[in-house]
Amino acid sequence: MTAPSTVLVTGGAGFIGSHTCVELLDHGYEVIVVDDYSNSTPQVFAQVERITDRFVGAVYELDIRDRASLSAVFDRHSVDAVVHFAAHKAVGESSRSPVEYYDANVGGTTSLLRVMRHHGVRQLVFSSSCSVYGDAARVPLDEAAPARPTNPYAASKWICEQILADVCARVPGFAVLCLRYFNPVGAHPSGQLGESPLGTPENLMPYLAQVAVGRKPDLRVFGDDYDTPDGTAIRDYLHVMDTAEAHRLALDHLADGPGMRIFNLGTGQGHSVLDVTAAFGVACGTPIPYRVVGRRPGDVAELVADAGAVARAWGWRPTRGLDDMCRDLWRFQRLHPLGYQLPARRHRFLPGRA
Missing domain, CATH: 3.90.25.10 (UDP-galactose 4-epimerase, domain 1)
Incomplete structure (x- = not known):
């Protein structure tokens, strides 16, 4: 297994996704993005290109639950690995709209996995969350702490993790690095790229x-x-540029071997x-x-x-x-x-x- 060079970033117009695009472009990766702009804007890509002096290889507006459209992206590009950010992410909103959260987060992940398998892509970095730990009995939390999600957002991430573990156990050669991060915040130090949520911020x-x-x-x-x-x-708040760097390192470490590994990201x-x-x-x-x-x-x-x-x-x-x-x-x-x-x-x- 070799380290990937062309990376598909789902949700690449979002806060963490766009900063990860900067990190990947700065380190020589070819980047393809899909995003439905439900909580982002395509205007971020002008900022990404301004910062990196490189162009994102291609950007497609689509919902990853649309398997036909997503599959067409894989048809057009030789994708080596996927970094999967596309998801709804607000705790409070998830409690108000649980069905929508399970549909988007779990349904989007299973759709992506089906398309990846069809196209023979078996390397994935998954954006998970510390919220899967829920109301923890002790802190700080290591990866062995039990999952005890207390809201639909956290539960949707935990379900996705279980699905990914099952895929790795049953699909030869499939490698997943699952990153549970703790509250990414901040912005690119240039001030040109940051978090610009549509509507009222939930965080x-x-x-x-x-x-x-x-x-x-x-x-x-x-x-x-x-x-x-x-x-x-x-x-535990984590600078978004540290978060982006960890995703780039995860891509490098997918080559360590198949199976699923889980890591916390925090300070x-x-x-x-x-x-x-x-x-x-x-x-x-x-x-x-x-x-x-x-x-x-x-x-x-x-x-x-x-x-x-x-x-x-x-x-x-x-x-x-x-x-x-x-x-x-x-x-x-x-x-x-x-x-x-x-x-x-x-x-x-x-x-x-x-």
Whole structure:
């Protein structure tokens, strides 16, 4: 088994997907992207090309559940491996729309696997999540911790992992690297590429950025009565560029052999919602207003990674901290106050550093 050179990235216009495209192009890979733009925009590819001075080989707008259209992409390109990001990803939304989440996340994965098998592609890097651990009895969490998903998003990722394990057990030569990552945030350090969700952000950091730039009046803190030092939920935040680097290394390590391997990606350090809010206020030069509301269904008190396994296996460790994450996200938000699609002149910034 050799390391792949042409990589299909599903969901490549999304936050982590687009940063991974930058990482892959910077390291000589040929990149093909499919995305349905349900929570992204094709405008990111101009930014990717601006950063890397390379073009994405081809971009196709399609839903990966459309097997005929997806198969046509494999017909046109000699794909060596797939990095699979395409999925819905918000905990709160999944509790409101569970059927849609199972359909998109599980149905999309099985569709992709059927097309890959038909075309003889047997190398996959899967975007999983720390949320599969659920309400953990202890932290930090290593890969041996039991899966206890508490919401449909987490359950959909766990089901996908089980499907992939079954495929690896029954299809000779099939190799999967499953990456469970802990809250990727931040932006490309150039400020040209970052997270620009359509509609109201469901995750903390992009919501903070929209408050700082004046698009939202304040941050809603979902619960301050958790069993944590300040009562707010604790998470292990990982810079998106560290996350992208780990995906590129995973592609290199698919050549280690067939079967399924699971690795946590995280820093091993937890930060509460109020910690992150304070750090982002420092980055943008003004305190972020917030108000406490009730807990959000499906949330848990604390998720922090033990990422020792991937460090031992690949020598990979994250190199960027919370201050870097906040600084890079704020740089992106300043340059794109209304995202990629709308003119900046129609909005205001909170007072503070420009």
